Amino acid sequence: MYDFYSDTKSKPTRAMLEAMIAAEVGDEQKGEDPTTNALCERVADELGQEAAVFLPSGTMCNEIAIRVHCRPGDEVISDQTSHIINFEGGGPAALSGVVLKGLPGERGIFSPDDVKAAVRPPNRYAPRSRLVSVEQTANLGGGKVWPQHDMATVVTAAHDAGLLTHMDGARLFNACVKAGVSARAYTSQFDSCWVDFTKGLGAPVGAVLAGSRGFIGEAWRFKQQWGGAMRQSGVIAAACLYALDHHVDRLADDHGLAATIGTHLQGLPKVESVLPVETNIVIFDIAAGGPTGQGLVDTLEKDGIVIGAFAERRVRIVTHIGVGEDAGRDLCAGLSRHLG
Numbered sequence: 001m002y003d004f005y006s007d008t009k010s011k012p013t014r015a016m017l018e019a020m021i022a023a024e025v026g027d028e029q030k031g032e033d034p035t036t037n038a039l040c041e042r043v044a045d046e047l048g049q050e051a052a053v054f055l056p057s058g059t060m061c062n063e064i065a066i067r068v069h070c071r072p073g074d075e076v077i078s079d080q081t082s083h084i085i086n087f088e089g090g091g092p093a094a095l096s097g098v099v100l101k102g103l104p105g106e107r108g109i110f111s112p113d114d115v116k117a118a119v120r121p122p123n124r125y126a127p128r129s130r131l132v133s134v135e136q137t138a139n140l141g142g143g144k145v146w147p148q149h150d151m152a153t154v155v156t157a158a159h160d161a162g163l164l165t166h167m168d169g170a171r172l173f174n175a176c177v178k179a180g181v182s183a184r185a186y187t188s189q190f191d192s193c194w195v196d197f198t199k200g201l202g203a204p205v206g207a208v209l210a211g212s213r214g215f216i217g218e219a220w221r222f223k224q225q226w227g228g229a230m231r232q233s234g235v236i237a238a239a240c241l242y243a244l245d246h247h248v249d250r251l252a253d254d255h256g257l258a259a260t261i262g263t264h265l266q267g268l269p270k271v272e273s274v275l276p277v278e279t280n281i282v283i284f285d286i287a288a289g290g291p292t293g294q295g296l297v298d299t300l301e302k303d304g305i306v307i308g309a310f311a312e313r314r315v316r317i318v319t320h321i322g323v324g325e326d327a328g329r330d331l332c333a334g335l336s337r338h339l340g
């Protein structure tokens, strides 16, 4: 089976597992796990922030950040396609009592003017606009990279309006590798930001949330309260450190394979359109004469290839460390058979 459903399907390599076995460990929630501490220091440094905390998932990073930044009745502004609006089970409402406002961005990217227009007047009738969140890269935008300048102007617009800023950096390093920009250059102006280790970086568990010392102190309250505080988490933190050393530069290979798949799709008669491929995500629409998205998914699965349907005719393919050139050739041959 070749699994292109998501980069979350990547599995730890043998060398990563060896790094996990060799990890020095202690009680994480007492601050005694040296490997987790090293990971947090390293990520805080790479993201240009004062401090960081290790969490079990990216979703918990988003949810804790919203909880720390906001009070019930506050409003969080993000693109309408964002993960926090669509894929976290209504967590911001359930856990923080906030209202979410989705902006009609362009493939997940919005502008400073969009932010200014969304900010509510400060009166007691309106929810209090509190936080602007951006996603780097924009998943449903087809893995689109926020250009550094656009992101900086959005952060400035939010701060000028008295709002806080948060980056969902589930695939931040894909953006860094694609654009040749350091992580810090994207993240240092944000009030909070995080990176996921279970996407393209190929670790089995873990995400790190970063921010000011005060912010991370508060984040720890909710990590404890929501059951995210751990014990000998060095075993998994070691996989994350290994990924930072060995799996960042290779993201360029994933981007190359995704570009090849995107170009191949563009030449197929039953493909309506392909979103421009920038990183490791390929999103395309099947033309009216072709199968439905789910139909294509089901037939390809019989050929031993897994992809995902996102809407009636919209399909997503994601490249990662577990699918190399051979997998890409098989996928392209299957796509030709069913969409040719």
Ligand SMILES: *Cc1c(COP(=O)(O)O)cnc(C)c1O
Pocket: 056, 057, 058, 059, 060, 083, 084, 135, 139, 168, 170, 171, 196, 198, 207
């Ligand atoms: C995967 C993802 C998340 C959530 O991360 P998990 O580690 O799966 O909880 C958040 N935001 C984006 C953009 C993602 O792709």
